[in-house]
Amino acid sequence: MSTLEIRDLHVSVETKEGPKQILRGVDLTITSGQTHAIMGPNGSGKSTLASALAGHPKYQVTSGTVTLDGEDVLAMTVDERARAGLFLAMQYPVEVPGVSVANFLRTAKTAIDGEAPKLRTWGKEVKEAMGNLRIDSAFSERSVNEGFSGGEKKRHEILQMELFKPHFAILDETDSGLDVDALRIVSEGVNRAKENTDVGVLLITHYTRILRYIKPDFVHVFVDGRIAEEGGPELAERLEEEGYDKYVGAAAPASV
Amino acid sequence: MTATTDLTTDHSRAVADGAHTHSPGAASAAPQGSRAERLTSFSLDDIPVPTGREEEWRFSPVARIQPLFDGGLVTAGADGSGVRVTVEAAPEVKVETVGRDDARLGRAGKPGDRTGVTAWNAFTEATVVTVPAEATPADVTSVRFDGDQGAAAVPSAAHVLVKAERHAEAVVVIDHAGVATLNQTVEIDVADGAHLTVVSVQDWADGAVHTSSHRARIGRDAKLKHVVVTFGGDVVRVTPDAEFTGEGGEVEMVGLYFADSDQHQEHRLFVDHAVPRCKSRVTYKGALQGSGAHTVWVGDVLIQAEAEGTDTYELNRNLVLTDGARADSVPNLEIETGEIDGAGHASATGRFDDEQLFYLMARGIPETDARRLVVRGFFAELIQEIGVASVEERLIASIEAELEKSMSVITGEADPATETDAE
Numbered sequence: 093m094s095t096l097e098i099r100d101l102h103v104s105v106e107t108k109e110g111p112k113q114i115l116r117g118v119d120l121t122i123t124s125g126q127t128h129a130i131m132g133p134n135g136s137g138k139s140t141l142a143s144a145l146a147g148h149p150k151y152q153v154t155s156g157t158v159t160l161d162g163e164d165v166l167a168m169t170v171d172e173r174a175r176a177g178l179f180l181a182m183q184y185p186v187e188v189p190g191v192s193v194a195n196f197l198r199t200a201k202t203a204i205d206g207e208a209p210k211l212r213t214w215g216k217e218v219k220e221a222m223g224n225l226r227i228d229s230a231f232s233e234r235s236v237n238e239g240f241s242g243g244e245k246k247r248h249e250i251l252q253m254e255l256f257k258p259h260f261a262i263l264d265e266t267d268s269g270l271d272v273d274a275l276r277i278v279s280e281g282v283n284r285a286k287e288n289t290d291v292g293v294l295l296i297t298h299y300t301r302i303l304r305y306i307k308p309d310f311v312h313v314f315v316d317g318r319i320a321e322e323g324g325p326e327l328a329e330r331l332e333e334e335g336y337d338k339y340v341g342a343a344a345p346a347s348v
Numbered sequence: 349m350t351a352t353t354d355l356t357t358d359h360s361r362a363v364a365d366g367a368h369t370h371s372p373g374a375a376s377a378a379p380q381g382s383r384a385e386r387l388t389s390f391s392l393d394d395i396p397v398p399t400g401r402e403e404e405w406r407f408s409p410v411a412r413i414q415p416l417f418d419g420g421l422v423t424a425g426a427d428g429s430g431v432r433v434t435v436e437a438a439p440e441v442k443v444e445t446v447g448r449d450d451a452r453l454g455r456a457g458k459p460g461d462r463t464g465v466t467a468w469n470a471f472t473e474a475t476v477v478t479v480p481a482e483a484t485p486a487d488v489t490s491v492r493f494d495g496d497q498g499a500a501a502v503p504s505a506a507h508v509l510v511k512a513e514r515h516a517e518a519v520v521v522i523d524h525a526g527v528a529t530l531n532q533t534v535e536i537d538v539a540d541g542a543h544l545t546v547v548s549v550q551d552w553a554d555g556a557v558h559t560s561s562h563r564a565r566i567g568r569d570a571k572l573k574h575v576v577v578t579f580g581g582d583v584v585r586v587t588p589d590a591e592f593t594g595e596g597g598e599v600e601m602v603g604l605y606f607a608d609s610d611q612h613q614e615h616r617l618f619v620d621h622a623v624p625r626c627k628s629r630v631t632y633k634g635a636l637q638g639s640g641a642h643t644v645w646v647g648d649v650l651i652q653a654e655a656e657g658t659d660t661y662e663l664n665r666n667l668v669l670t671d672g673a674r675a676d677s678v679p680n681l682e683i684e685t686g687e688i689d690g691a692g693h694a695s696a697t698g699r700f701d702d703e704q705l706f707y708l709m710a711r712g713i714p715e716t717d718a719r720r721l722v723v724r725g726f727f728a729e730l731i732q733e734i735g736v737a738s739v740e741e742r743l744i745a746s747i748e749a750e751l752e753k754s755m756s757v758i759t760g761e762a763d764p765a766t767e768t769d770a771e
Contacts, residue, residue, distance in 0.1 A: 146710050149702065174712035186707035190725025199721065200711035235725065252711065 094161050094177065094259045096122045096292060101156035103137075103144045111152065114140040116317035118156070120294075122260060127286065127293040129303060129328060132314030133336040138296045139183060141314075142264040145294075146180040147173050160259070175204055177259030181249040181266050188236040193248070194218070196236045197255060204256050221254045225281050243274040250281035253291075261285070262294045267302035279305030300332040315339040382682055383618060383648045388458035392419065395465045404461050407644040407676050409612050412583045416531040416559050417462050421470035421505035424530060430499025431528050433506070434492040435475065438485030441518065442478040452476060453509060456535040457563035457589050460618070464561035464587065467531040470505035477520055479544070481513040488738060490521045495528030500555050504528065509535040512542035512570075519545040519736050525580075527555045536564035538572045540594060545573040547739050551746065552581030559585045566626075568594025575734050576632075578605040578613045579746050585614040592626040592655075601630045602733055603645075604743065606750045607673065609638030616646040617662075621655035630662035633730050635723055637753070639672030646678045647693065656687040666697040667726050669719075720751050 103115035114137045122128055132138050144151045145158060147170040158165040160176055168176060188196065197218060202208045209217075222229060225247045237245055246266050253261050263282065267275055279302060285291050295306060303311075303325070311327040312319045313336075320339050321327065386404075389395055397417045400410040410417075425433035437443045446453070453474055459465040477489060491508060510520050522534060538544045550558060558581055566572050578584050590599045599619065607613045619628045634643045647662040666675035679693035700722070708718035727747060731740050 146706075148706055169715075170706060170709040171712050171714050171718075174710055180710050182707070182710075186701075186703045188704050188707065188722060188725055190728035191721050196708075196711075196721075199717065200708075200713055203712035203714065203717070256711070 094124045094292065096260045097159045099157045101144070101158065102154045103140055104152050104154050105140065105150055106152070114317050115144065118318055120312065120319070122292045122294060124259065124292050125286070125290045126310065127295060127306060127308045128310045128312060129295045129297060129308035130312050130314055131297060131300070131328065131331060133340055134298065136314040137317040138314050139264050142180055142262045142296055145178065145262055146170065171203065179253055179256060179258035179261040181253055181261060181263045183264040183268065185237045185245045185249055187238045189238050191236050192233050193236055194232040197252070200252070201255060218255065221251055224284065225251050226277055227251060242269045243271070246270060246274065246278055247281070250278050254281055254285050257289045258291060260292045260294065262296065264296050265298060267297055267299060275302060276305060282306050300328050303328045313339060383650050383680065384652070386460055388460045389465060390454065390458055390468055392465055392469050395459065395462050398462050404616065408585060408614060409583060412557060413463065413559060413585065415503040415529050416557065417466060419466065419469060421466065421503050421531055423470070423472045424493060424504040424506035424528070426472070428502065429504045430496045430502050431504055431530065432494045433475065434494070435477070435490070437477065437489045438487035438518070440480065440483040440485040441489045442480065444476045445473050446476050448472060448474065450474065450476070452511065453507065453535065456537055456565040457591055459561060460589065461587065463531050463559040463585070464533065467505050467507070467533045467561060470531065471507040474507035474509060476509045476511065479512045479516040479518040482515045484517040488519045488521055488736065490523060492523040492525070493528065493530065495526035495530070495556065497527055499526065499528040502529070504530050506530060506532040508533070509537065510544070510546055511537045512539060512544040514539045515541040517543040519547070521547045521549065521736070521739060523549050523551065524558060525551050525553070527553050529557045532558070532560040534560060534562045536562065536572065536574070538564065538566045538570040540567040541569050542567070543571045545575065545736060547575040547577065547734070547736060548586065549739070550578040550581055550584045550586070552584065554580070554582060556581035557583045560587070562586065562588035564588070564590045564599070566590060566592050566597040566599055569596040570594070571598045572600070573735070574599065574601045575739070576603040576615060577743060578615070579750065581611065583612045587616045589618045589620070590628065591620040592623050595623055595625045597626040599628045601628070602730060603632035604727060604730055605634040605643060606747065607634065607636045607641040607643045608750070608753060610640035612642045614644040616644070618648045619650070619660065621649070621651045621658045621660065624655055625657035626655065627659040631730060631733070632664045633727060634675065635667045635669055635726065636673035636675055637669040641673035644676045646680070648680045649682070649691070651683045651685060651688060651691060653684040656685055657689055658691065659689040660691050662693045664695045667723065668697065668699045669723070723747065723751055
């Protein structure tokens, strides 16, 4: 049983005009097995939260804490966070030319586990996971994300989530740009990981569509860099009907 | 009258970072106009000692090359030269040491710059490697130049002729190690129907200064794969020229270089499409790290009026790993006929991509390993193209060794031996 605890998190991003405050005091606690959906309009800071948790150098934490079972996550380097059990499925996965998927997966798995995976079982495990996500086995020899379609990139992210078995997975708009078939395949992957590993999931999304496939335990509405409202799955249903208008309208004066 | 045209120019991936110059056309880059008009000669009197302002020397540290501009070079391998020349030939291959009056020498083009003409006039004995007609040796033939510590102070000259006779197929590797101040000519003669691979590896130690004029003539339906690998030495300047003498010829020129602090690595290529229906492919890739690391790539391609049906493409990519390094990249394409199959070039110089680093590190991979993966990936495809297993393995090992150096720069460790990453 693990706990990821975010307390009063303030994050700014470097821009040409100087640092710009994006997160203005986020509080959130996730434990193993839970799924938290973070919803909100564009520009509300959802993706900033994801990047800041993973340690992207563009984002500066100006105050607040993030702990994983009491360990200070913010003091860790990007790779240390991943090895501690955090996983970020990226909104825009990066191409790495000349590095094959097979080599990448094995290298990452070795780094995360601290030892190389057993050759025979690893091969089988990868093959099976790829099959479940309808990823052609020829992908193993392709360069990471190079020439992948949008859907292929997202399935490749979830493939990693299934293989690396993190304690907590942050899914940054994994659903955006996916057609219904791809969305279902990706969602099945996330649900398999939840079943098999008791992973805690932070599901960042703009739309309610994915919540039909991945059931959240909690829904948080992000507005202007902080959580404006929280509730159970019923909150998502309300958002589906009402949209974000009421939050955006209410938040506008506060941000001045 | 020369019409200079860029048919295709792929600059979409070029990164403007200040450490990069790029002249898209010969007209803007070459003050003396067409490459076809550049003087070539066997006479020292015709090509004077450069000042450094000349088109072909404008990127070069001429002061450091100065010892190789004058006559009076000792022949490499001779007593007192400090350079040992060793040949290990496949059984089918003939190796001779001949005098400079041998009629086979000096038939592949003429020197086109000062070091080229100095090298031609200096050597007393040449090494001739002949792959007999229709011979297809399975083994690699290697010619090694090893300089000892004293060799740096003794400017020397060397001449190698690699001759593949009609329908021969072979691989010849020319290796350079140790320290030397060496001015070299490599003549390559690929007879009709022959398939020859020539690999030149500049694996010099610090302190070496090496200039080398490669001049290749490619016969009818012949194919040359020309590979240049430059890792070591203070100054290395290789100028491969390829000239087609019969229809249906093909040349593939592959280069790979890795420059460290204060190293100058220059590769200037010239492909002369003088006859119809020949094909050329040029792919050079380099990485740079450390202050004062400087690489120069110039790729001249001339498609003469009579060279109808020509198909050519050249590409140069540079990966700048640290601040303070400079990559110059200048592709020039001159086209004197419209009746061609294809002609294009691409050049891009980019800094190490921090987003790639973040992606890999976000998967638990430590920074040093992540950088290694990216740089290996950058070179991977090119290494596979070489097609000579022993050279590929050495190359991968050399890249690893270079990366050890950059890791010590990045992590601030003075001693790369403290690296603990298991490979």
